Amino acid sequence: xxEFELIxxxxxxxxxxxxxxxxxxxxxxxxxxxxxxxxxxxxTDSMVEGIHFFPxxxxxxxxxxxxxxxxxxxxxMGAEPCWLSLALTLPKVDEDWLTAFAEGLSETADYYNxxxxxxxxxxxxxxxxxxxKGLVPKGKxxxxxxxxNGDYLYVTGTLGDAALGLQLVQNKVEISKKHRAHILQRxxxxxxxxxxxxxxxxxxxxxxxxxxxxxxDLPHILRRSKVGAVVDVSKLxxxxxxxxxxxxxxxxQYALSGGEDYELLFTVPENRRGSLEVLLSPYGVPVxxxxxxxxxxxxxxxxxxxxxxxxxxxxxxHF
Amino acid sequence: xxEFELIxxxxxxxxxxxxxxxxxxxxxxxxxxxxxxxxxxxxTDSMVEGIHFFPxxxxxxxxxxxxxxxxxxxxxMGAEPCWLSLALTLPKVDEDWLTAFAEGLSETADYYNxxxxxxxxxxxxxxxxxxxKGLVPKGKxxxxxxxxNGDYLYVTGTLGDAALGLQLVQNKVEISKKHRAHILQRxxxxxxxxxxxxxxxxxxxxxxxxxxxxxxDLPHILRRSKVGAVVDVSKLxxxxxxxxxxxxxxxxQYALSGGEDYELLFTVPENRRGSLEVLLSPYGVPVxxxxxxxxxxxxxxxxxxxxxxxxxxxxxxHF
Numbered sequence: 001x002x003e004f005e006l007i008x009x010x011x012x013x014x015x016x017x018x019x020x021x022x023x024x025x026x027x028x029x030x031x032x033x034x035x036x037x038x039x040x041x042x043x044t045d046s047m048v049e050g051i052h053f054f055p056x057x058x059x060x061x062x063x064x065x066x067x068x069x070x071x072x073x074x075x076x077m078g079a080e081p082c083w084l085s086l087a088l089t090l091p092k093v094d095e096d097w098l099t100a101f102a103e104g105l106s107e108t109a110d111y112y113n114x115x116x117x118x119x120x121x122x123x124x125x126x127x128x129x130x131x132x133k134g135l136v137p138k139g140k141x142x143x144x145x146x147x148x149n150g151d152y153l154y155v156t157g158t159l160g161d162a163a164l165g166l167q168l169v170q171n172k173v174e175i176s177k178k179h180r181a182h183i184l185q186r187x188x189x190x191x192x193x194x195x196x197x198x199x200x201x202x203x204x205x206x207x208x209x210x211x212x213x214x215x216x217d218l219p220h221i222l223r224r225s226k227v228g229a230v231v232d233v234s235k236l237x238x239x240x241x242x243x244x245x246x247x248x249x250x251x252x253q254y255a256l257s258g259g260e261d262y263e264l265l266f267t268v269p270e271n272r273r274g275s276l277e278v279l280l281s282p283y284g285v286p287v288x289x290x291x292x293x294x295x296x297x298x299x300x301x302x303x304x305x306x307x308x309x310x311x312x313x314x315x316x317x318h319f
Numbered sequence: 320x321x322e323f324e325l326i327x328x329x330x331x332x333x334x335x336x337x338x339x340x341x342x343x344x345x346x347x348x349x350x351x352x353x354x355x356x357x358x359x360x361x362x363t364d365s366m367v368e369g370i371h372f373f374p375x376x377x378x379x380x381x382x383x384x385x386x387x388x389x390x391x392x393x394x395x396m397g398a399e400p401c402w403l404s405l406a407l408t409l410p411k412v413d414e415d416w417l418t419a420f421a422e423g424l425s426e427t428a429d430y431y432n433x434x435x436x437x438x439x440x441x442x443x444x445x446x447x448x449x450x451x452k453g454l455v456p457k458g459k460x461x462x463x464x465x466x467x468n469g470d471y472l473y474v475t476g477t478l479g480d481a482a483l484g485l486q487l488v489q490n491k492v493e494i495s496k497k498h499r500a501h502i503l504q505r506x507x508x509x510x511x512x513x514x515x516x517x518x519x520x521x522x523x524x525x526x527x528x529x530x531x532x533x534x535x536d537l538p539h540i541l542r543r544s545k546v547g548a549v550v551d552v553s554k555l556x557x558x559x560x561x562x563x564x565x566x567x568x569x570x571x572q573y574a575l576s577g578g579e580d581y582e583l584l585f586t587v588p589e590n591r592r593g594s595l596e597v598l599l600s601p602y603g604v605p606v607x608x609x610x611x612x613x614x615x616x617x618x619x620x621x622x623x624x625x626x627x628x629x630x631x632x633x634x635x636x637h638f
Contacts, residue, residue: 022358023462026543029362029391029494029525031460039341042436043348044450046406048443073347076521086390087365087448089407117361124367125444129406131363134348141350143342224345 003093007121009292010102014116015084021117024025031116032083038135045177049126054169059097061188062128068190070132072111072262075197076209078132078142081112084206086119087129090211112194142202142237144268147206149226149295151267154276156193158239159214161186163258171260179241186239196283200266202277207266213257215311216264219300225267226267228296234305237288256302267293322412326440327419333435334403334428340436349436357454362392364606368445373488376414380507381447382423386532387509389451389624390431391581394516395528397461398453399426400431405438431513459520461585466525466544467629468614470586473595477535477558479570480505480578498560505558509581515602520583522595526585532576535629536584538619547615553624560582572598574632575621586612 012025023031040312047066049055071081088106091099095243109116165187168180169172175183193209200207206225210217212230222229236255243251268276280287294301302309332345342350353359368374379406390400405424409417433451484506486492490569494502510527513623519526525544533550541548555574562570584588585593599606613620622629 006490022458023460027462027464028395029360029398029451029460030453031396031462032359032361033457034357034359038353038354040351040353040359040452041402042349042351042402042450043450044404044406044437044439046408046439046448048441051441051443068462076347077350079348083361085361085363085450087363087450089365089446090369118363120363120448122363122365122367122370124370127443127446129365129439131358131404131406131450132348133361136350138352139341139346141342143350162372210621220612225374311614314624 006093006095007098010098010117011086011101014102014106015114018082018115021083021115024115024117024316032117034126035135037138039138039141040079040231041074041079041136041141042128042131043070044131045070045073046127046129055155058188059101063101064108064189066128066130067105067108067112068192069262071114071194072192073207074132074134075192075194076142076207076264077136078121078140078197078201079136080198081134081194083117083133084114085131087117088119088121089124089127090121091124091126094136097260110240112192118292131218142204142207143201144206144208144221144224147221147227147293148269149227149293151205151293151294152289153229153231153267153291154289155214155237155263155265156285156287157263158237158242159261159304160242160254160258161239162190162260164245165252166216173245175245179245182239182241186262191258193264193285196248196280196285197264199207199280199283201277203268203272204266205269207264208232208266210261210263214257214265221265221267222298226297228299229291230294230296230301230303231291232303232305233309235288235290237286325412325414326417329417330405330435333421333425334433337401337434340402340434343434343436351436354454357458358457358460360393360453360455360460361450362389363390365446365447365448365515366593377507377638378420379423382420383427383508385447385449386424386427386431386554387511388466388581389449390433390513391511391528393451393453394460394511394513395526395583396455397459398455399517399521400451400513402436402452403428403433404450405435407438407440407519408443408446409440410443410445414613432567461519461526462522463525463527463540463543463621463636466540466546466586466612467588467613468546470524470588470612471592471608472548472550472610472612473585473587473608474529474533474556474582475515475604475606476582477556477561478580478582479561480558481509481575481579483561484574485565490600492564494564498564501558501560506579510578511581512604516583518599518602522587522591522598523585524588526583529580529582529584531578534575535586539585540586541617541619545616547613547618548610548619549613549622550610550620551624552628554607554609556605563587
């Protein structure tokens with residue numbers, strides 16, 4: 001079997017078989033049947049060795065993460081994930097590595113009801129680009145641009161776990177045996193909040209997913225919505241694992257500036273707040289109000305309870 | 320202005336503004352209004368420095384080529400190009416380079432009536448991945464799988480020019496002044512056969528674009544359609560520039576195994592052959608019958624007029 005056939009075989013069956021894929025892998029392009037009454041949502045995320053992952057990363061978790069971070073962008077728009085494309089640049093063809101990577105990718109695509117429908121493979125420095133396509137009822141996509149003065153600011157799940165996980169895999173911190181599995185799971189196997197994102201369609205005025213840390217990402221909503229915000233750091237939701245593993249000050253730093261949590265950050269107008277907890281309770285993911293949108297355009301302030309909180313941002317910057 | 324803003328500014332306005340783009344660059348994903356009655360066609364092509372282009376390539380032509388090769392895949396499926404995404408991995412931010420690249424990309428996107436609607440930028444070894452999205456009337460996409468025994472085999476334009484151009488930019492051949500511009504144009508600025516591809520929807524039984532050379536690409540149609548083919552090399556369409564620049568034997572080699580022509584290769588059933596020339600004449604691109612589909616599954620034979628032609632394949636292989 002040649003290298004080309006090996007790559008083909010690894011990815012031929014990735015993900016769930018969807019009936020709306022008229023032509024999948026193997027032609028000049030894929031042909032997809034878009035459900036009527038829906039808009040198409042498209043996201044792109046690249047992961048480059050040495051920038052987004054270490055050379056010795058477990059290829060199965062890499063395959064998982066590539067799908068999850070892309071699907072997370074769809075979730076943030078309230079879209080239902082459908083189809084994935086993969087552009088894979090490989091320095092060499094390593095059968096064990098490729099098989100494990102493809103398995104991680106397949107399992108996660110399947111979990112999110114997505115099918116891999118095409119892509120491109122070339123030789124070069126290791127880099128992965130995924131393009132995820134989803135559907136949302138016409139006009140119902142949740143953007144970053146709809147937040148208004150007075151809206152309440154929420155996040156899903158807990159913050160900071162993935163940042164602590166990154167320190168852990170670099171042997172920069174010690175974590176008790178009890179909490180290691182949870183923290184590593186959160187770093188290697190993030191969960192895209194897909195069902196919750198769709199439930200937010202008629203509730204949230206704006207939403208995005210947190211990939212570069214709350215303090216780095218929230219300004220995107222503020223810029224696009226032309227508003228400001230106040231965040232109460234005493235409200236930031238944190239896992240017991242994070243709280244037990246570092247000082248309260250350090251935990252807040254992780255929660256504010258740590259990347260890769262892939263939780264949703266969203267805003268809710270006051271008149272829809274009442275229905276929020278009821279509507280979201282079936283999803284089993286906690287949502288926490290952490291602050292409020294203000295009219296101070298572009299201004300992001302932090303407080304801790306009633307006291308001001310000084311925060312120096314050290315977020316992740318690609319450039 | 321920071322590097323992030325520079326990149327944003329370069330690409331913010333790339334291509335034609337389309338009214339079916341509800342949300343473009345700047346959110347978690349793009350939101351696109353898919354015309355009713357249409358299927359969605361998606362293609363992905365990566366270009367990696369040192370594999371697909373030389374480090375000293377003119378960034379404007381690189382921007383052009385990236386769009387053209389992706390749009391060419393859409394053309395081969397009979398689709399109308401609409402939207403482009405770009406995943407850009409850059410070792411550093413060089414304003415002049417980026418500006419020229421973005422201009423080439425923009426001009427060509429505009430030419431094909433496409434809008435850049437999103438993507439991702441990361442630091443790393445230079446590599447470009449484009450994802451092109453197009454529309455085709457439901458069920459009308461032309462695939463590689465429909466060729467039947469007895470169908471006639473056609474190509475658009477001329478073959479081998481780009482392969483000669485590759486030799487020229489590497490200073491491996493001499494070309495007369497009269498022909499240099501044509502050959503360089505064909506190599507640096509390939510044309511996607513978009514209008515012709517759409518015109519083929521009700522004529523061609525199968526189609527693909529020639530990116531890796533006729534002899535390397537035709538087997539894809541044979542495999543997917545479960546047929547064979549005979550190609551008459553004396554019929555291969557060649558430019559005067561190619562014919563004047565090398566021996567007849569060398570010209571045939573370029574035409575058969577040279578990559579990057581981005582012409583369409585398609586098959587036409589006998590009963591639609593009559594209408595072919597009439598229907599395609601308005602497009603101003605010559606189409607040439609170069610052979611015939613046979614029932615000998617997977618078998619590709621070459622002849623030269625009535626004589627057999629021995630051909631050793633040296634096509635471009637990514638792996």
